[in-house]
Amino acid sequence: MNEFALIEHFFADPAAHEPTPPWLRLGIGDDAALLVEESGWETVITCDTLVEGRHFLAGTDPEALGWKALAVNLSDLAAMGAVPTGFLLALTLPEADEAWLTAFARGLFACARRHGARLIGGDTTRGPRALTITALGRVPAGEAILRSGVREGDDVWVSGRPGRAALGLAVRFGELSPNLPGAGEWLAALDRPEPRLALGRRLRRLAHAMLDVSDGLLGDLRHLLERSAPPLLTAEIEVARLPLAPLIAGGAPPERARTALLAGGDDYELLFTAAPESRDRIILLGKELDLPLSRIGRIVSTEQPPIVLIEPDGRRTLPEVLGYDHFRP
Amino acid sequence: MNEFALIEHFFADPAAHEPTPPWLRLGIGDDAALLVEESGWETVITCDTLVEGRHFLAGTDPEALGWKALAVNLSDLAAMGAVPTGFLLALTLPEADEAWLTAFARGLFACARRHGARLIGGDTTRGPRALTITALGRVPAGEAILRSGVREGDDVWVSGRPGRAALGLAVRFGELSPNLPGAGEWLAALDRPEPRLALGRRLRRLAHAMLDVSDGLLGDLRHLLERSAPPLLTAEIEVARLPLAPLIAGGAPPERARTALLAGGDDYELLFTAAPESRDRIILLGKELDLPLSRIGRIVSTEQPPIVLIEPDGRRTLPEVLGYDHFRP
Numbered sequence: 138m139n140e141f142a143l144i145e146h147f148f149a150d151p152a153a154h155e156p157t158p159p160w161l162r163l164g165i166g167d168d169a170a171l172l173v174e175e176s177g178w179e180t181v182i183t184c185d186t187l188v189e190g191r192h193f194l195a196g197t198d199p200e201a202l203g204w205k206a207l208a209v210n211l212s213d214l215a216a217m218g219a220v221p222t223g224f225l226l227a228l229t230l231p232e233a234d235e236a237w238l239t240a241f242a243r244g245l246f247a248c249a250r251r252h253g254a255r256l257i258g259g260d261t262t263r264g265p266r267a268l269t270i271t272a273l274g275r276v277p278a279g280e281a282i283l284r285s286g287v288r289e290g291d292d293v294w295v296s297g298r299p300g301r302a303a304l305g306l307a308v309r310f311g312e313l314s315p316n317l318p319g320a321g322e323w324l325a326a327l328d329r330p331e332p333r334l335a336l337g338r339r340l341r342r343l344a345h346a347m348l349d350v351s352d353g354l355l356g357d358l359r360h361l362l363e364r365s366a367p368p369l370l371t372a373e374i375e376v377a378r379l380p381l382a383p384l385i386a387g388g389a390p391p392e393r394a395r396t397a398l399l400a401g402g403d404d405y406e407l408l409f410t411a412a413p414e415s416r417d418r419i420i421l422l423g424k425e426l427d428l429p430l431s432r433i434g435r436i437v438s439t440e441q442p443p444i445v446l447i448e449p450d451g452r453r454t455l456p457e458v459l460g461y462d463h464f465r466p
Numbered sequence: 467m468n469e470f471a472l473i474e475h476f477f478a479d480p481a482a483h484e485p486t487p488p489w490l491r492l493g494i495g496d497d498a499a500l501l502v503e504e505s506g507w508e509t510v511i512t513c514d515t516l517v518e519g520r521h522f523l524a525g526t527d528p529e530a531l532g533w534k535a536l537a538v539n540l541s542d543l544a545a546m547g548a549v550p551t552g553f554l555l556a557l558t559l560p561e562a563d564e565a566w567l568t569a570f571a572r573g574l575f576a577c578a579r580r581h582g583a584r585l586i587g588g589d590t591t592r593g594p595r596a597l598t599i600t601a602l603g604r605v606p607a608g609e610a611i612l613r614s615g616v617r618e619g620d621d622v623w624v625s626g627r628p629g630r631a632a633l634g635l636a637v638r639f640g641e642l643s644p645n646l647p648g649a650g651e652w653l654a655a656l657d658r659p660e661p662r663l664a665l666g667r668r669l670r671r672l673a674h675a676m677l678d679v680s681d682g683l684l685g686d687l688r689h690l691l692e693r694s695a696p697p698l699l700t701a702e703i704e705v706a707r708l709p710l711a712p713l714i715a716g717g718a719p720p721e722r723a724r725t726a727l728l729a730g731g732d733d734y735e736l737l738f739t740a741a742p743e744s745r746d747r748i749i750l751l752g753k754e755l756d757l758p759l760s761r762i763g764r765i766v767s768t769e770q771p772p773i774v775l776i777e778p779d780g781r782r783t784l785p786e787v788l789g790y791d792h793f794r795p
Contacts, residue, residue, distance in 0.1 A: 162508055162610075163610070163612065166613070166693065167546070167612055167613050167677075167693070168543075168676075168677050169510045169511055169512035169543060169545075169548070169603075170511050171508045171546070171610055172509040173607065174503035174504050174506075174507045174508060174607075176503060176505040179491055179501060179502055180500070180503055181498045181499070181500055182499050182501065182554065182600075182602070183499070183554075184556050184588060184589055184598070185556070186556045186558055186589045187591075188558055188591050188594075189593075191592055192591070213497040213498050216497040217496070217497055217498050219498070225512075225513045225600060227513050227514070227556075227598040229515055229517055258512060258513065259513060260513055260515045260598070262515045262516075262517050262520060262521070264517030264518075264520050264594065264596060265517075265593065265594040265596070267558060267593060267594070269513070269515065269556040269598040271511075271554060273511070274498075278502065281492070283492065284496050284497070285496070348497050349497060364496070
């Protein structure tokens with residue numbers, strides 16, 4: 138099967154026979170896709186690459202990979218408060234393996250359908266297995282939630298149960314037993330992360346700053362603080378407020394749970410700051426979405442390092458492990 | 467140097483200190499970039515991947531690679547009649563080689579500056595060398611030149627001197643002598659293709675259908691015809707009208723020149739169709755842009771195969787070599 142037949146066969150958009158959404162003028166099949174612009178909106182665009190051996194293992198379930206490749210990009214849109222529109226898939230494969238492609242496309246389109254994203258273009262090439270997805274979304278003009286909006290006095294919040302994906306990876310590597318009560322949930326968090334799109338959208342005009350936790354909570358929190366305007370701000374994180382209990386209840390050793398939560402990547406939960414006056418609205422929002430939202434600390438203006446941990450006994454410590462660096466060997 | 471420092475150092479947009487263009491609300495540094503939408507315009511978006519060993523050789527001059535990686539994407543925008551705005555770079559590298567990155571960034575930003583494209587985001591990962599660029603542009607709503615607009619009776623046109631890149635590759639592989647008079651020009655066409663953006667833009671409301679020649683003239687012409695609505699259309703290409711003479715004058719053996727022109731990829735010239743009534747305007751446009759434009763055939767409606775070559779002696783032949791398939795081993 139040649140390149141063109143391959144593309145047409147596996148990446149024929151299953152939504153192609155549905156009504157064309159108003160933002161889409163032209164999808165797959167030409168030199169480029171065309172999206173209708175509309176005053177009062179902003180286009181949100183991001184891309185992420187997954188490389189075999191680096192971001193996923195050879196032999197990874199292709200269906201899970203298809204899901205995750207799109208999910209991590211949609212998570213970036215969620216972190217801006219955007220609604221997804223289309224995406225482009227640049228897929229590099231060592232060979233046109235029909236079984237692999239069928240499963241990959243199934244996972245990819247399952248995620249796309251769930252979150253209303255439409256495949257509008259891409260490229261297929263031969264080479265070491267890797268994929269880059271470019272995801273597009275829209276947000277009302279001026280309402281995107283940027284990293285740079287952190288303010289002194291803000292609360293620091295995180296969604297969901299960060300740390301699960303890192304524990305899932307430990308299970309997969311045989312470092313933790315697959316028989317632990319939490320193992321199934323952790324593996325699911327690793328393989329099929331849920332981009333927090335509904336939360337992101339509902340946090341418009343409520344959160345001051347936001348990003349998604351892909352490299353680890355502390356490392357990403359640091360990225361957030363680095364984007365804030367002077368004066369330099371510090372995040373004081375209260376360890377007692379971290380959602381550690383569910384991880385430990387799942388069977389994770391306490392120290393491992395703490396490291397997974399603070400430094401494990403791949404969770405794609407949203408980390409955001411908001412005014413203390415917004416606490417009630419945020420708590421209500423978490424209930425409406427049936428999604429745990431943890432208030433884990435606050436932003437202060439001091440001469441301290443960017444992040445301070447306040448231990449349950451009141452001691453103040455400086456975190457060591459800050460995040461995952463894709464260029465560290 | 468870690469991943470984040472790497473990105474900031476080498477891909478700090480040299481245009482970042484210039485005034486922010488009106489379409490750009492937020493570039494590099496957040497979860498996603500933000501582009502201002504404006505009613506009456508369409509966003510044009512495309513992506514292409516270049517893989518080492520497949521699209522470029524190990525040891526390829528990184529400066530030329532940086533240029534070409536962006537140029538091939540801008541060429542897709544040219545083929546829609548669009549003006550470039552921003553682009554995202556997903557770069558996968560085996561190691562953070564400073565000399566390589568410096569040269570790559572120089573070539574990339576030289577092309578970006580020349581064509582007014584701004585780096586607005588991307589991703590940097592470790593792995594086998596490859597890169598995916600997603601390029602964005604804009605076109606007035608309804609004026610994009612699609613592949614699907616071919617009409618019976620249209621003339622078929624091609625810009626520039628297609629075939630030069632294939633001859634350049636033959637020089638690089640030692641199949642043709644680097645001392646041939648055309649060798650320097652051919653290598654330049656291979657390494658530093660010029661996206662035909664000015665031509666593409668000026669062909670709005672003039673060309674009926676257009677694409678850029680990346681896989682070979684006949685193969686891409688076939689793609690154009692396949693997109694046209696029924697009745698099935700045939701392109702009759704007059705060999706005597708092909709711009710073969712400059713290739714032969716450069717020292718290419720006539721048969722090799724013909725194959726390079728008809729089936730060589732990587733030229734990124736524009737192939738388009740237009741009404742015979744537009745001939746004078748198109749000829750004038752070529753003069754204004756100082757770019758050769760060759761009228762090489764016409765579109766007819768018959769029961770013939772999609773492409774027929776009319777040889778200089780009047781014989782009608784069917785072309786064999788149709789194009790380059792990235793999935794053919």
